[in-house]
Amino acid sequence: MTGQGDGVAATPARGAALGALGSHTILYLVGTALQGLGILLILPFATRLLGEAEYGKVATALVVIQMVGTIAAAGLPQVILREYHRGADGPTAGRALAGTMTLLAVAVAVLGVVIGAVLAAAGRVDLREWSLVVVASAALTTVVAGQSLSRARLRPLEFLALAVAATVIAHLAGLLAARGDRAGLTYLTAYTAALVLAAVLAIAIGRPLLPSAARQRTRAGVRLAAPLLPQALAMLGLLMGDVLLVNVLLGTPAAGAYQVALQLANIPFVLAVALFNAWGPLVLSHPVEDRWRWTARTGTSLVVVVGVGAAGVALLGPWLVHLMAPGFPQRSMSVSLGIITIVSVAYMVYQGASLAVLDHEHTVRLALAAAIALVVLVAAAVWLNGPAGIAGVAAAKAVAYVVLMAVTVHAARTLTPLRFVPWLWVAGAAAAALSLAGALLPSTGTGAVVRLVLVVALGGVALVLAPRVLRSMRG
Template identity: 75%
Template sequence: MTTDPEATAPPAGAAGSLAGHSVVYLVGTALQGLGILLILPFATRLLGDAEYGKVATALVVVQMVGTIAAAGLPQVILREYHRGLDGPTAARALAGTMTLLAVGLAVVGVATGAVLAAAGRADLGEWTLVVAASAALTVVVAGQALSRARLRPFEFLGLAVAATVVAHLAGLVAAQSDRSGRTYLTAYTAALVLAALAAVAVGRPLLPGAARERTRAGIRLAAPLLPHAVAMLALLMGDVLLVNVFLGQAAAGAYQVALQLANMPFVLAVALFNAWSPLVLSHPVERRWDWTARTASPLVLVVGGGAAGVALLGPWLVRLMAPDFPQRPMWTSLGLITLVSIVYMVYQGASLAVLDRERTSRLAVAAAGAVVVLVVLAASFAGSTGLAGVAGAKAVAYLVLMALTVEAARRLTTLRFDRWLWGGAAAAAALSIAGATLPSSGAGAVVRLVLVALVVAAGLALAPRVLRGLRG
């Protein structure tokens, strides 16, 4: 029997405690996203579209490489923590595996960069920054996974803010003296490394040998999640790289601003999922999927209302954040990208069912298919419709991802989403499309404000049902 003190702790908790944790996850993750947005207008003004485009492209690479290094293990850590008395030990050993992968990534990455630099094919300084930031992000994600599993939302929040808001703020301060993307990235990476050290101190990961068999089983379960994680990052941020390839670096900087704004409801969806997923996976098996279906509907309504509001207010948000950037292409793209958050909330519920049945290969196939759709549609429409073409491709790709995953969940479990969910999602999507297409001045501006008022009124009217649903 394990001697891990966490394994002898009482089961993570009472309904009231879980509800309180959910509120902290929701508010904390939302504040994390808003904090980044507070920094964004200063960064765009300070660096300009070209230098900010370099930063945006580098950050996409950091996120993608960090996810590859994580190897799909964060989801498995959450799942394994709640399985048996030795679950906490197994989860910490899996987190230790992630940390070792990060160290290995750093060593191999720097060595590869040195070889390429000697051949004149890479800048070793910039290469090292990307490698170090990617490795540090992997360690932070391991610490966050343990915090979620332990139902310690304030630890999760602290690591999240340190790795995002604080890191970007460090880059912004450093760039005051040298307005270059490289200076920004140097300070950003240094702050991210400090956040990684904090994650190790908080999470206390173990070596894989502390739970050898459970670690091996967790790695086997996570293996299909590796291509899935890569594909999900390609969906989340690969569109910035596609804009860079098809439309240039300045366009990538403008698109990144629109993406950050459109991601406000996406941040809300992630926050809700961070609170919701432990409750789903710790729910009694015989009632798990009925409860999931009931609670999914109000979550989709909340996210859909946020998406519609951001899309309709898009022209004013873009003007506030980046007044010197191209306005119409940005807020049109913003409106289309908000569709992603709606379908992503539905996808997350279905993905939990597939994960719980240990059919993670289904998730990998769905995500890979969605990436193919994204690349093909972006290549087809970027030249003729610019930023909006790539944004539309992203929305369609996520729709494909959702459809394939919902169908897999339907075949594997009893999970069935109700008409409230689909009706609310369709109404929110229609409003987001209106936000992408309505004029931003004259009668169009009036219609936008009227629709925003209607969204707020509908939210207030549905609030009692939403609250009942969130309480389960």
């Protein structure tokens, strides 16, 4: 059974959904920006309040929470999105798969606390810190399940509400708690408590069902998601494992500095995720006879949008770093920031190709691509951190995402009708070149002037291209 044989007949509802790409993108952009960049609102206060060492501990714990949460999710979010739009019983199947995610989250939390108690009794771990990571991971998984249903239902306002609760409010709670006790553990305690409340909200909004509500579809969905578990782990390693690598290779203070640069560089990455959150459901609900031509056309426009954002952030990098963390190593952070912005362009192309591979049920190919890219990240980081420090790890991350994109696009070309047009590659290459310029140009004197001139020119190009991009996105 393949995705090509499961096209849904055109309906007025889907036509309205396709026409809603622009409005949904704005709402997803706000929600994803708050989810991914809301931390930036708190970052300058957190770095000053906690300092390099304590903030490095918080950054490392947050990476672990994301990784454990991915294990509990078991690769199901993408399958929920796909199954929700397949057949009359699709919504029931999607809610049952979300219920499966929630039950897995509870199971991971219980098992994790038991393991932590055993290790704490042996003096191997701090039970409080361990339990916070485990509970926060389970709560995050539950939130993701609710957001997956919101995306499948084309309800971006629900997605936005969960994004605000799970990130901005949770991190603000951590910051307020740390004002009384400037310790990373205090921050994490308040953050976890707020995240648990966000999980309760996700259950209330999503209304997940028990797996028995759609037993056969749930089993089929779990089988399809199985290869996505290692793929999701590898993807999370690509997304945040570089922080752990910096911590191991260069120490906790360097990890704190790198985390700040990464958060700033993630501005265009969050834009790419927001665009995909609106784009993905519309691709998979598009009439199958024109699905991949429409995907290639709109994908080119989205790469242009993300490329402009990436280049702009890279060129403004030194000033952004100084604003967020003035006491941290400025030059190495701004270079790292500029290099990492290349990731967002490669990721946008990857997402389009991955939709085609997923729809044709070749999820093993997605897992293989992510595993190859993760190996590249680790090997390149070990090789480059010595001569280049955190900038070397940033370069390793960019190379890994380019490899991920290339392997996945090759799989899509081999297995599906998706063919990206040449203009997509031209736009991506131009954005990458400007991002490298933003990484390497000096931030004072003539270099600063060149940066500002390029930013103004980039803004002019964006204004010229905007009407064409909007027309393409509207189909």
